[in-house]
């Protein structure tokens with residue numbers, strides 16, 4: 367393909383991502399698109415996701431193909447100047463959710479989320495960035511820093527004037543909710559209470575990846591995963607170091623910081639041997655499985671990537687006994703990164719074996735990490751949710767006030783059936799609570815509930 371590329375001028379800078387198999391790196395990668403237009407199809411009804419921004423806007427500029435064309439022009443220097451900071455390029459990429467769907471669903475593997483991260487990285491390298499890159503990109507690190515004063519922050523975040531100002535300064539849309547810190551992080555609970563608790567004999571061992579989001583904002587889910595894994599006879603380990611995949615740094619194109627952060631995490635995980643690495647947040651698992659091979663791209667990242675599995679994949683792989691979920695009706699919003707990197711077959715099979723009746727939605731929830739909370743993206747984010755998620759919630763009446771909670775022991779119960787909205791992604795659950803009265807629960811929580819396990823918290 368290289369001989370056909372009209373490359374007139376090299377784009378400046380050293381590429382941050384590895385473009386394996388590409389003869390001219392980024393330049394040939396963006397020429398993967400052959401223009402057939404599968405990215406303009408309505409894929410959600412068939413369980414697909416590509417391309418949510420096109421489905422929401424019906425504008426070619428906001429399709430994978432439209433973006434690929436603009437990047438090709440940038441690389442060739444024909445209609446656009448060969449500059450990373452070209453306004454046309456940034457306009458084309460602005461509404462890309464970095465959902466990863468095109469990397470898998472496009473027949474040629476046009477991987478726009480990687481190209482977007484590269485463009486943002488090259489554009490802002492060594493320069494002042496938009497505030498949202500700092501506030502959202504470094505959120506896991508910030509959360510770690512402010513943990514000692516988290517209760518105060520939770521209170522302050524309820525003060526309307528102050529919250530509005532803080533969101534404005536951080537580049538966050540004023541209509542978005544502020545996440546509430548848990549009273550105790552998972553890591554604190556694990557090191558002070560759970561790790562040393564007596565356990566029965568285990569037949570297998572895993573490393574549980576305690577991701578930053580779940581650790582600070584939803585530790586009940588990691589605790590539920592511990593309970594479910596132990597119920598299956600598995601010994602759970604958690605690495606001593608605080609580890610984070612750093613996905614927000616990747617999606618905001620802060621790739622030097624992202625690489626340093628991810629390298630540390632990979633080193634810590636690689637030192638744990640060869641047991642499976644299980645997590646509860648799909649986007650973090652996808653980062654360890656996929657982005658790390660492009661960004662860190664060393665032997666350790668490959669060793670770690672092959673060990674990473676979703677909870678459902680792991681439980682199926684060991685033939686774990688499952689609870690009876692025959693009374694459960696689950697509307698499932700799969701995370702777009704899970705759909706792209708792991709697929710949803712294991713979750714479908716596991717829930718079916720447990721007897722649950724499920725409806726798996728196609729399409730993206732529209733939040734997609736930092737995308738939907740950034741100023742200027744709210745309308746598109748909601749329009750993406752309107753493709754599949756919100757109509758499904760309305761149809762089932764969940765937007766009208768049904769609440770679903772496990773872990774605390776309270777669950778939504780309509781007659782004899784337990785109705786839940788299952789969403790493993792923190793983003794998806796945030797979108798559900800921001801845009802409806804429903805509340806998403808995770809697979810780990812549903813399994814723990816099915817076993818009658820109260821996570822030891």
Ligand code: SF4
Pocket residue numbers: 398399400401402403404405406430431434468471472473474475476
């Ligand atoms: S991005 Fe992929 S699906 Fe869309 S037109 Fe190009 S090759 Fe086809």
Ligand code: SF4
Pocket residue numbers: 415416417418419420429430433461462463464465466467468469477478479
């Ligand atoms: S990453 Fe998602 S939103 Fe962006 S071009 Fe690909 S499919 Fe579309």
